[in-house]
Amino acid sequence: MLIGIAGGVVAGIVLLILLFKLMWRVAEPNEALVISGSKHGEGLGFRIITGRGTLVVPGVQVVRRLSLDLNEAALDVECVTxxxxxxxxxxxxxxxVGDDPSSIANAARRFLDQQKMMGQRVHNVFAGHLRSIVGGLTVEDMIRDRERLTGETRSASGIEMEKLGLIIDSLQIQEILDPTGYITNLAAPHAAAVQRDARIAAAEADRRATEAEQEAFARKAEATRNSGIQQAGYQAEMDTAAARAxxxxxxxxAAARQEVVVQETKVAELEAHRKEQQLQADVRKPADARAYETRTKAEADRDARISAAEALSRETDLKTAAEANRVKVAAAAEAEATRARGLAAAEATRATGEAQAAAEAAKGLAEAEAARAKGLAEAEATRAQGLAEAEGIKARAAALAENQEAVVAQQLAENWPAIVRAGADAFGNVEHMVLLNGAEGMSEMFAKALTMGGTGLGLARQLLTSMNTGAPAEAPAEPAPATQVIPVQADSGN
Incomplete structure (x- = not known):
């Protein structure tokens, strides 16, 4: 009986274990359990379990699993910029799918039985927003600022993805294709520039390589030249050593012969020195002695003559000084006498001068009075003479106006001697005169001198005639110069 009880207990335990295992559900880390079929206080109508286990009543509750794995949706959208x-x-x-209960609930409602359609739904959402954003951009903006395109697309799709219970881990724009070739044309200048730079770089590299090669060749040639120079130097040294050998x-x-010549030269020099010493003793010494004797005698004679001359010169100087002193004393005495005589004469002259000065003063006063009276008389006479001459000039002017011919003739007659004398003065400086026709030539010459007056008379007549008649009517004449009649007095010899 005890065995039956024990078996029953064991069977009950096994049954309970089987029942617990049948009812117990555990959510994996990458999934969420959505349990429906019972009321829950959250108001969702179902229960969400993540990361733990829970009991599920079979036949009463239904358990479904929602994957929380990453999903990928490829975008392939045709847009217009x-x-x-x-x-x-x-x-x-x-x-x-988001990890929070709200996101899981939203995703469960939309994709619980259609989890394979998530990619298509996400593609549709992003395609619409991507077309809208690309429509506001240029091709250059899309190429140069792809992050902007990505950010705007992700921001525009975020709200809708949140409603779907999904979160975006990453959005990448992989490629922008241009069926019209616009992007290719945009890249053409840059590609050409890159190709140009590449060709320039290649040419520069080639140039540098060529320069390096040429420099290496030059260094090689220099090394060859230096080696040849050194070899030639060594060969020259070898040839020099051989020639010296x-x-x-x-x-x-030659050295031995040179030594012999040197010794012979020294012997000759010694012989010449010996002969020179012999000549010094035999010839030069006696000659120097005789010359010294002659020079000494000459100097003694010269000193004697100089002493005599100096004595004579001192005697002459003493005589000259004595005579000069005598003359000086005599001159001083004469000067003193002359000064005394001068003083006496000066006193006499001063007395005489004072008397003469008084007499001269009186005489000067008398002469001054007489000169003043005489000057007054002469001035009065000069004034009267001037008035008389003015009256005479006036009268002659009136007569000239009435009878020019008579006045001119009278003036010529009065001054005829002076005119003839002036004509004769032309011959006064003639020392010798040769006359070809004798006395007749002399007469003609004097006649010509005398007729100068007549010529002057004719010119005067013409001048007076032109003044009285005036200029012709057809040509205005220049104004006649003012004329002044100057009386000519005959030389009375006083």
Missing amino acids: SQGIPVHVKGVVIFK LQAGPLAQ
Whole structure:
């Protein structure tokens, strides 16, 4: 009986274990359990279990699993830019169901039985927003600022993805294709510049390589030249040593001969010195003695003559000084006498001068009075004479106006002697005169001198006639110069 009880207990335990195992559900780390079929206080109508286990009543509750793994949606969208250029944008979206209960609930409601359709739904969401964003951009903006395109697309799709219970882990624009070749044309200048730079770089590298090669060749040639120079130097040294070896015998003989010549020269110099000393003793010494004797005698004679001359000169100086002193004394005495006589004469002259000065003063006063009276008389006479002459000139002017011919003739008659004398003065400086026709020539010459007056008379008549008649009517004449009648007095010899 005890065995039956024990078996029953064991069977019950096994049954309970089997029942617990049948009812117990555990959520994996990458999934969420969605349990429906019972009421829950959260108001969702189902229960969400993540990362733990729970009991599920079979036949009453239904358990479904929602994957929390990453999902990938490929983007392949045809768009049109703001420039009207069609482009083909390729990218990829990495997404998953959110870990929070709200995201799991939203995803469960939409994708619990259609989890394989998540990628398609996400593609549709991103395709619409990508077309809208690309439509506001240029091709250059898309190429140069791809992050902007990615950010705007992700920001625009975030709200809808949140409603779907999904979160975006990554969005990448992989490729932008241009069926029209616009992007290729944009890249052409840059590609050409790159190719140009590449060719320039290649040419520069080639130039540098060529320069390096040429420099290496130059260094090689320099090394070859230096080696040849050194070899030539060594060869020259060898040739020099060989030549010196060949010349050793003749050089030794020449050196020995030179030594013999040197010794012979020294012997000759010694012999010449000996002969010079002999000449010094035999010839020069006696000659020097005689010359010294002659020079000494001459100097003694010269000193005697100089002494005599100096004595005579001192005697002459003493005589000259004595005579000069005598003359000086006599001159001083004469000067003193002359000064005394001068003083006496000066006193006499001063007395005489004072008397004469008084007399001269009185005489000067009398002469001054007489000169003043005489000057007054002469001035009065000069004034009267001037008035008389003025009256005479006035009268002659009136007469000249009435009878020019008579006045001119009278003036010529009164001054005829002076005119003839002036004509004769032309012959006064003539020392010798040769007359070809004798006395007749002399008469003609004097007649010509005398007729000068007549010529002057004719000129005067013409001048007076032109003044009285005036200029011709057809040509105005220049104004006649003012004329002044100057009386000519005959030389009375006083």
